[in-house]
Amino acid sequence: MSGQKPRTLFDKIWDAHVVETLPDGTALLYIDLHLTHEVTTPQAFDGLRQAGRRLRRPEATLGVIDHNIATDASRYTGIVDPESRVQVETLERNAAEFGMPLIPLLDQRQGIVHVIGPELGRSLPGMTIVCGDSHTSTHGAMGALAFGIGTSEVEHVLATQTLLQKPAKNMKVEVNGTLPLGCTAKDIVLAIIGRIGTAGGTGHVIEFAGDAIRALDMAGRMTVCNMSIEGGARAGMVAPDETTFDYVRSRPMAPKGEALERAIAYWRTLPSDPGAQFDTVVRLEAGDIAPQVTWGTSPEDVLPITGLVPDPEAAEDEARREQMRRKMQYMGITPGQRLQDLKVDVVFVGSCTNSRIEDIRAAAAIARGRRVADGVRAMVVPGSGLVKAQAEEEGLDRILREAGFEWREAGCSMCLGMNPDKLTPGQRCASTSNRNFEGRQGPGGRTHLLSPAMAAAAAIAGHLADVRDFQPKGTV
Numbered sequence: 001m002s003g004q005k006p007r008t009l010f011d012k013i014w015d016a017h018v019v020e021t022l023p024d025g026t027a028l029l030y031i032d033l034h035l036t037h038e039v040t041t042p043q044a045f046d047g048l049r050q051a052g053r054r055l056r057r058p059e060a061t062l063g064v065i066d067h068n069i070a071t072d073a074s075r076y077t078g079i080v081d082p083e084s085r086v087q088v089e090t091l092e093r094n095a096a097e098f099g100m101p102l103i104p105l106l107d108q109r110q111g112i113v114h115v116i117g118p119e120l121g122r123s124l125p126g127m128t129i130v131c132g133d134s135h136t137s138t139h140g141a142m143g144a145l146a147f148g149i150g151t152s153e154v155e156h157v158l159a160t161q162t163l164l165q166k167p168a169k170n171m172k173v174e175v176n177g178t179l180p181l182g183c184t185a186k187d188i189v190l191a192i193i194g195r196i197g198t199a200g201g202t203g204h205v206i207e208f209a210g211d212a213i214r215a216l217d218m219a220g221r222m223t224v225c226n227m228s229i230e231g232g233a234r235a236g237m238v239a240p241d242e243t244t245f246d247y248v249r250s251r252p253m254a255p256k257g258e259a260l261e262r263a264i265a266y267w268r269t270l271p272s273d274p275g276a277q278f279d280t281v282v283r284l285e286a287g288d289i290a291p292q293v294t295w296g297t298s299p300e301d302v303l304p305i306t307g308l309v310p311d312p313e314a315a316e317d318e319a320r321r322e323q324m325r326r327k328m329q330y331m332g333i334t335p336g337q338r339l340q341d342l343k344v345d346v347v348f349v350g351s352c353t354n355s356r357i358e359d360i361r362a363a364a365a366i367a368r369g370r371r372v373a374d375g376v377r378a379m380v381v382p383g384s385g386l387v388k389a390q391a392e393e394e395g396l397d398r399i400l401r402e403a404g405f406e407w408r409e410a411g412c413s414m415c416l417g418m419n420p421d422k423l424t425p426g427q428r429c430a431s432t433s434n435r436n437f438e439g440r441q442g443p444g445g446r447t448h449l450l451s452p453a454m455a456a457a458a459a460i461a462g463h464l465a466d467v468r469d470f471q472p473k474g475t476v
């Protein structure tokens with residue numbers, strides 16, 4: 001390969017999957033893994049049916065039910081909401097008719113699509129991975145090119161196992177140094193979005209690099225890549241390394257033995273070459289990051305927990321001033337208020353951003369030996385049945401329940417208002433999810449995005465709180 005132009009991780013995965021490039025640069029890409037869920041597949045399967053087509057590669061497709069389901073015992077007695085029930089039953093019927101592998105709702109491996117892909121060892125380094133879901137970027141943490149697609153593209157991939165894609169620009173977000181006490185991957189990615197804004201990554205695929213990213217475990221890398229979409233990027237990724245390979249080794253559906261070793265030898269060739277060109281480079285110092293929390297209705301409305309609600313009058317132009325006033329009115333907050341004084345009604349630990357075992361351990365470490373404040377409803381929703389089982393084996397459910405948290409079944413839950421777990425109008429929620437726009441967690445609900453440890457601290461305090469004031473009691 002000597003003499004070849006140095007390439008980025010993204011370039012390499014792209015090049016390895018191009019079936020054909022059109023004159024305008026658009027490429028037909030081969031897709032290694034197509035994940036599906038109940039929300040964005042019904043019309044796609046209808047389209048196939050009408051055209052008399054089958055699935056091109058059922059074995060490269062995996063379905064799971066996650067958005068529309070209850071996370072309490074009522075999941076065992078059937079879905080009450082008719083629209084939700086129809087979506088779930090439609091996916092089940094389509095999977096049976098088209099021979100698509102589907103994880104049944106009551107299977108222990110069921111969970112949020114972006115949690116189970118890596119967890120089961122289906123999402124692997126070097127792959128192209130798509131799903132009719134914007135947070136498919138999560139799987140980029142494996143060192144894969146993973147992005148969300150629309151329903152018509154879902155149909156295209158089901159029928160052909162390929163996808164037309166315009167080339168993206170390369171962006172590097174480098175985070176160096178050591179994260180201070182109390183800070184996590186969630187704080188890194190919120191700080192990045194605070195810096196670049198929700199449009200900062202537009203047209204780019206972000207590679208997260210630097211020693212603070214290298215130091216993250218796979219769960220942390222997934223949290224960061226998950227939210228790259230909230231920074232406007234097409235996808236986010238982290239180059240595969242020993243942390244990645246160790247993670248893959250223990251996954252049930254990952255290659256084993258000789259096949260795995262051969263795969264690892266290939267995966268070692270994927271990291272960006274020295275001298276590879278990035279169109280945009282952003283650098284952050286991990287040491288400057290403090291525990292983050294959003295105050296407004298966009299993930300870029302983020303501040304350190306020690307901050308004050310900003311003053312719209314200080315904004316540069318009238319349009320922004322007006323926008324900020326509206327956000328504050330919706331959020332029920334006033335300029336100059338201490339973020340730490342904002343009382344919370346609900347605390348949600350879950351979603352594909354933060355529902356892995358590491359996230360639950362982080363919440364339990366703060367909850368241990370403490371009590372959820374009076375009047376606060378706090379819930380922990382594991383990202384999958386396997387995460388739930390692991391947490392129970394570690395006794396985390398007991399710690400959380402004793403502290404007054406609800407311990408639920410796996411699903412998207414209160415991340416979005418599509419199932420029974422919803423905020424009621426005016427409720428304020430400390431949430432480990434990734435979106436905080438108006439009504440996201442239920443009509444009129446007010447969302448503050450933060451890390452699992454920060455969420456647990458808010459549950460105990462009854463208001464947004466600085467996790468650094470809540471050091472763990474004993475070990476979990």
Ligand SMILES: CC(C)[C@H](C(=O)O)[C@@H](O)C(=O)O
Pocket residue numbers: 039040067132133134135148416
């Ligand atoms: C329902 C689905 C299409 C949607 C997405 O694409 O992200 C959801 O997962 C979300 O987080 O809003």
Ligand code: SF4
Pocket residue numbers: 066067112113114133135351352353411412415416433434
């Ligand atoms: S957990 Fe939230 S962000 Fe993730 S797939 Fe479900 S609804 Fe979308």
